[in-house]
Amino acid sequence: MDGDKADGQSSNRIVIDPVTRIEGHSKITISLGEDGAVAGARFHVTQFRGFERICIGRPMHEMPGIMARICGICPVSHIIASSKACDEIMAVSPPPVAVELRRVINLAQVVQSHALSFFHLSSPDLLFGFDAPPATRNLFAAAGEAPQLARDGIALRRFGQSIIETLGGKRIHPGWVVPGGVSHPLAASQRDAILAAVPEALAAIRRGLDWYRGRLAGFAAEAECFGTSETLSMGLVHDDGNAAYSDGDLRVVDASGAVLADRIDPRPYWEYLGEVAHPDTYLKSTYWKALGYPAGTYRVGPLARLNVVDRLGSAEADERLGEYRERVGRTPQSSFHYHEARLIEILHAITVIGEILASPDVLDRHVRSVAEVNRSEGVGVSEAPRGTLMHHYQVDEQGLVTWVNLVIATGHNNEAMNAAVAQVAARYVDADRLTEGMLNRVEAAIRCFDPCLSCSTHALGQMPLSVELCAADGTVLDRAVRP
């Protein structure tokens, strides 16, 4: 398929390969028609990990620990979704305080992951512009230009990571969240240490939000074309319509804001969501079944969550949300606004962490429900920083895993990412010329979604990015290599 249009008509193509620097697992192909105009674009994930296979035969209780190893950025999300699937298999409800403590560690991950995405990876683009040379478009340069912004990003990452380390025992691949609840209660000293850090974290994100608002006017063109194709939005909400991250039910809205499905049980996801496998990528595309493929393309993550919720549920964040909606609309479709949505979510997450930990019940010592296997199947759903995450397991009578299906945020967003790349390419790619600004914007369109590959799609000046412009007969018309 690579290099050919869907109808089989030959086309020129631009291949950005690899997009990644560390993982090296993705590339972007931009196909040009005979007229030189962009005919389509594909985001390919070229690595196969097989986590769904290596879990087969493992005891159910091991699953959260195994699943934590999927990712070094958002292991907490996988632990929570995995533990919730195990809750279902055991047919237990975690004690109320365990539910709240799971919320705390999940929100802490939202803070640290969003801070990494915005402050470390994306802020250099916003600080120096997409046409700036790579040598000046990185965190190092950003820290020299805007040290307070760098300090705030570091402070927010430390805030989230320190909570994860305090509760989970370590910053990466933590434990603590287990089937039935959490492994041990919160100590008063731990609570006090986290609460003491809340004011500084709030101050940091307020400065970050104000800084972003000040920069936004300079990126009106990008905000117009960074994936503005209309899609559905999906996310978890509570019964009152507030944002939910660790629990809640699904809501789906269309581009106009009309509600297509409201507060539906997310566990039988296969009834609503279809999957399409493509021959050129290991990343499947999901779609909303009721509208079919590709009309049922939807987005998840910060932008989509703000689109589906009535409100976030904390006063200051909702005030920011209201101002954001007044400016960009009730259900903005430009993926550029993922950035601001991410910052508003950080503010909300810090606030809620403080509210939960201020409750006297949070030190309750009954934090785990214990049971053996009582069902043969379980689904756990939560909101990861990048979007809705689903873990689905089947086990035998001994609790050994027989089947696993994982539906991850980057899969939910796959079709929308393809559309975003195509749209940016159509706006900025000149068939006869490859420019740094074009490459930067194509990568930045992907980075808006903050997929698990976003860290490596970030151009740090040393990313081995190569782009080839090929004629229909395979002749290389132009080549750009960034060492």
Added chain:
Amino acid sequence: MSGVPLVVGVGNPLRGDDGAGPAAAERAARDPRLAGARFRTVVQLTPELAADVAGASVVVIVDARAGAPAGTVDCSPVDPPPEAVPGRGGTRASLSHHLDPAALAGLAGLAYSRIPPVFIVGIGAGRFDAGAPLSPAVAAALPEAVDVVAALVAALVAALVAADGDRSDTVRAVRGSTAPGVS
């Protein structure tokens, strides 16, 4: 002199001798010669450490060194990129969400306007197999590595107290205070 000494052990304990840094740092944390120091063990150096680095009096990073004979111990100063030194201006391209020691020191200077003396203690590593323990040679070298860390911290703190920041003198002082193997 502001702050306290910071010892950072870097590496993945699940990958054989790559865990030498964390193992040495954990051993150093129990050493009375290093009472009062702060200790961190990390899988990799990340930008978040810049705040700790900037707030420390001196920094010693302990890391496995591929290519060096297994069990050998060496130490060397870390020079941040000159562009990162506050007041000199300019930028450097290489920076990610994981850093090398020089970039970490540079980020501390850029974001916090302070770069304390930073040294790296390398432990020659022989194998990085998944799930493997430390090799016997590396495990046997941990006491020597802690000796080097303790001597470095003592010398660096003494130099700071004396307002003498010449790190070449510090290296010579450490060499003289430890057994052969410190290069």
